Amino acid sequence: MRFHILTFGCQMNVADSDWLSQALISRGWTESAEEDAQVFLVTTCSVREKPEQKVYSLLGRLKGYADRDPAVFVGVGGCVAQQIGEEFWNRFPFVRLVFGTDGTAMVPQALERLVEDPALRVSLLDFLDHYPEREQPEEGRVGAQAFVNIMQGCDNFCAYCIVPFTRGRQKSRSSDAIAAECESLVRRGARELTLLGQNVNSYGQDGHGDGTTFASLLRRISAIPGLARLKFTTSHPKDIAPEVVAAFGELPNLSPQLHLPVQSGSDAMLKSMGRKYTRERYLGIVRDLRAACPHIALTTDIIVGFPGETQRDFEDTLELMRQVRYESSFSFKYSDRPGVRAEKMNFKVPEEEKARRLAVLQDLQNRITAEELESRVGAEVDVLVEGTSRMQDGAALFWRGRDGGGRIINFPSPLPDLTGKMIRVRILAAKKHSLTGETRGEPW
Structure with missing residues (x-):
């Protein structure tokens, strides 16, 4: 069978799609161009409104292939699939598989069943109480850069975030399984590994896994012979341990780079968002990181126009950006997501004001980015x-x-x-x- 994968959203979705591709190829399937595919897999994101709308637009386009060949079908996975579930079947009859992140491990077998029985539809949306291990290919070359999931889900329930509802509660993976996958990837050609999780700093704190801390895991993976670079994402500031900060100055192949989402520079907004740290705590982490690794490159996520955000709150965010001097940032206008606390909050910022603030923030970031890049000349x-x-x-x-x-x-x-x-x-x-x-x- 010929398959084609389309991916929206975060690096964890990219990693899920990469694994699905490897798993299907190992079963004799062939990855093909879109116009030649018999089976489509769409990995979706619902963190913001725009990616969700892109999924519906994409399915409308894929309908043309199903209309021309009734044997063509689509599987939809990821966060939007977890939200919408079997409702996809009513709107898009050619969607025959829906799966959440916990169901990803069972997708290859489900696809084989769907090919054998054209009348079948399969739903893999149940949350599991453990990390569902996936079969890992042991042969074949891989690219120089590879992603490794170390956990799944999130327990933070930030006021704006839908992830705990679409990816479930946090479940850490065993350190032995992570190390075995990393060792295999390096043997097969990976030079750089990125460890992935919704909040890698809380790895091992959820009663799953084997009690290994994230700092200990970093040291174990860093020691794999032949590994040139080690990275990780995403980090929640409230959980970053001093041992993780120190690792940036101690592990030679730990890249001097950290994505540390701040979301806002205002204590009032941080409290309303449920972030569980203050502006000063965040700036203290930045100072400690730069003491351990003076040349570390910091990036971040920022939300503008969160419910109740005043001009003063926004100015606090701009001032924090000037202090930290991020190399780059992912910045977004706040948008309501169904079922989260912020959806019901009052004092929504008008859309035109959110757009104005975003433009101001991005202009500041562009100036800082240009100055930071210029400072690298000669290195x-x-x-x-x-x-x-x-x-x-x-x-x-x-x-x-x-x-x-x-x-x-x-x-x-x-x-x-x-x-x-x-x-x-x-x-x-x-x-x-x-x-x-x-x-x-x-x-x-």
Whole structure:
């Protein structure tokens, strides 16, 4: 069977899609272009309204393939599937499989049943009380960058967030299973691993797993021979341990990069959001991180226009951004999600005011990003090459990669294939969102 996967949302969804692709290929299925597919899998996100609308638009487009060939069908997974569930079957009859994150491990077997029985529909939406382990391929090369889930779900119930309702309560995975997967990926070609979870800092605190702390897990994975870089996301500030902060100065292959969502710089908004830390606590974490690793690159998430946010609250966020100087940020206008506490809060900020505040915030971020990139000119960094660059001038072949801080770097090289290699690069110039440089030595 020929399949095609379309993915929306977070890196955990990307990791789920990558695993589904590997699992189906190991069963003899073939990944194909969209126009040739017999089975479509759509991994969805409902954290914000726009990705959810994109899913409905996509299904409307996929209907054309099902109309031309009744054997074509679609499986919808992820957060929107967990919310909408079997209602998809009423609106889109060609959707024959719906599955939540806990059901992902059973999708390959379900698809085989659906192929055998054209009248069958399957729902995999139950939450489990443990982390559902997935079969792990032991053979075949993998890309230089790989993602590894270490947990699933979330126990924080922030006022604006639908994740605990769509991904369930937190369940940590056993450290032995994580280590075995990481070791396998490195043996098969991975140079960089990213550990994933809704809140990796609370790994091991949920009564599942085996009691290993996140700091201990980092040290175990960091020690895998051949692993060039180790990353993790996402971190909740309320749970980051001093041992994790210290690891940035102690583990040589732990990338000097951290995504640390702040959401707001206002104590009033942080309390209303249910974030369980204060502005000063957050800034203290930043100071400790920079003491442990002075060159660490920090990124964040910010919500503007949360219910009750005043102009003063918004100014507090801008001031915090000036203090921290994030390399980049993901910023969004608040939007109601069904079933969360914030949906019922009063004093909603008007849409036009949310848009104005977002524009101001993003303008400030663009200026800080440009200044931070400019400060990197003259530095020499190790770059993990991801492939050829879109920036080509015809004189030489340009390649694209990232340094340890996650910055995009473009550089020319006559070598025929650098994808997946590490190479030393001297930074020559800063662009709007990237850097350019020249190679210094041979790849490895």
